Amino acid sequence: MTAMQPNRSQNSLPAANSAIASALREAAGLLKLQNASPFRSLAYSKAANTVETLHEDIAVIAGQGREALEALPNIGTAIAAAILELLSTGRWSQLDRLRGSLEPEASFLAIPGIGPALAQRIHEHLHVDTLEGLEMAAYDGRLEKVPGIGERRLSIIRNGLAGLLSVRGTRSTRTAAAVPPVAILLDVDREYRMRARAGELPRIAPKRFNPHGKAWLPILHSERGPWHFTALYSNTARAHQLDRTTDWVIIFFSTDHQPEGQCTVVTETSGPHKGERVVRGREHEQ
Numbered sequence: 001m002t003a004m005q006p007n008r009s010q011n012s013l014p015a016a017n018s019a020i021a022s023a024l025r026e027a028a029g030l031l032k033l034q035n036a037s038p039f040r041s042l043a044y045s046k047a048a049n050t051v052e053t054l055h056e057d058i059a060v061i062a063g064q065g066r067e068a069l070e071a072l073p074n075i076g077t078a079i080a081a082a083i084l085e086l087l088s089t090g091r092w093s094q095l096d097r098l099r100g101s102l103e104p105e106a107s108f109l110a111i112p113g114i115g116p117a118l119a120q121r122i123h124e125h126l127h128v129d130t131l132e133g134l135e136m137a138a139y140d141g142r143l144e145k146v147p148g149i150g151e152r153r154l155s156i157i158r159n160g161l162a163g164l165l166s167v168r169g170t171r172s173t174r175t176a177a178a179v180p181p182v183a184i185l186l187d188v189d190r191e192y193r194m195r196a197r198a199g200e201l202p203r204i205a206p207k208r209f210n211p212h213g214k215a216w217l218p219i220l221h222s223e224r225g226p227w228h229f230t231a232l233y234s235n236t237a238r239a240h241q242l243d244r245t246t247d248w249v250i251i252f253f254s255t256d257h258q259p260e261g262q263c264t265v266v267t268e269t270s271g272p273h274k275g276e277r278v279v280r281g282r283e284h285e286q
Contacts, residue, residue, distance in 0.1 A: 014057040020083055023095055024048035030098040034202045036221030040228055043256070046074040051083075062087050081259035088164065093130055094260060097230070097252070100204040100217065107131055110164060113156035118148050124238040127250065127264040127280065135161045136261075142281070179261060180253050182285045184224050186277055189249050189265040192220045192231035196246075206235045226255045234264065 028044035069080035105119035201218035234248035
């Protein structure tokens, strides 16, 4: 799917408006099926209605920046970021995840300096699925530890991310106060693993490493204060190779006023926290 372009035919809904509204409505339906908060599903339905009733091409409005989208009724920061992602890449990682078809490496290929093999290594080593998460890793020291990332390539990747994320209006300028506390993330992890083991969660059929199309992957949508969470077991090649599929838990988080972030919770295998559940990269906060 290619990036969406403005295209208005007379007496018809602009193509971009139709595609965006359809994606938002599909997300709303999947969230409802997966037992997410009714308010979260309703937010996407309302946003879809807004886009469908616009008299102007959504791509034209988006061209004025994220603030222009947020000025529309029922469009908050997170949904504006989703619209910008769809318009700039033709994909929406959150919707792919809800469908079970997320292929994070595909979005990394849009960044100069990253080819297919390196995109896979980045995902397997860092467990990041979004460009925003990749940018954070590019500046906090994690990305340069991935084999194949030298100083020159790191600079190229940083510049590429800056350009693409500036267009989308989702530069990852989070402060410590803008991510959930470790205690809350560990509580979401605990809820997810407990309910997954008890068979209480809806299951999706991931496209990757699932040749028979079995719906085996439990998915949790949960709320803690202003935070929306989605949790799933890691379905990466490395998790399967190391037999850590049901140990590594990927947690995605957002608020109505903040684009999505993510983290990975694992059982520590060495050091002072051996045997404990830890949030990767935030062990010092345990």
